[in-house]
Amino acid sequence: MEIRQRVREITVESGWALMKLEGVPDKPGIAAQVFGAVAKAGISVELILQNAGVNKVTDISFTVRQADAAATRRILESLKAAVGARKADSLERLYKVQVVGTGILNDPAYVGQMFKALGEAKVNILAIGTSEVRITCLVREADQSRAKSALNDAFQVGVAG
Incomplete structure (x- = not known):
């Protein structure tokens, strides 16, 4: 996919x-x-x-x-x-969680998939930022592990950090 x-x-x-x-x-x-x-x-x-x-x-x-x-x-x-x-x-004591990839803002599926995965994992997003190659969310320490897992499952890539 x-x-x-x-x-x-x-x-x-x-x-x-x-x-x-x-x-x-x-x-x-x-x-x-x-x-x-x-x-x-x-x-x-x-x-x-x-x-x-x-x-x-x-x-x-x-x-x-x-x-x-x-x-x-x-x-x-x-x-x-x-x-x-x-x-x-x-x-x-917040964590920055990012999905990184070429041209991800040109396809709305990335944004939707990221927020769907975080929502289903019950991760509360405190702030959101974007650039041409990344979507950034700030989350609390208590949510960072679930965020990492949810995004890895959603996009099936390695997690750095």
Whole structure:
């Protein structure tokens, strides 16, 4: 089956934290202020998520390495009032689970198969990101083993990590 042939590997990586600013005014310059402060501290950001915003309010979330979570949390707390955010929060000790393969976003079957497998395994997905060659999900430590098994069964490839 072609769906299995395009998926090259499934990776599982520990050591991630999801940082969140909730209830941020939906206006230009807020993201620049947030990510400028994080960059100034020398903290690398990977997955960035911002919703479309409702009633001129949005949420900004992003991932950092677990080792940078405490410093990032302090930065977000210090920015909360300046950017008008309602709350700064984090989810820590997360796992990044990825399906990797050439052109997987060009065929909707990959996305459907991945989420079907994770749903059937009762894995709660905390965040989702995509690129041309990978679909990434953040999951809790308690779910990572089931996620790994479910995706390996669904795509029948080796699991790295």
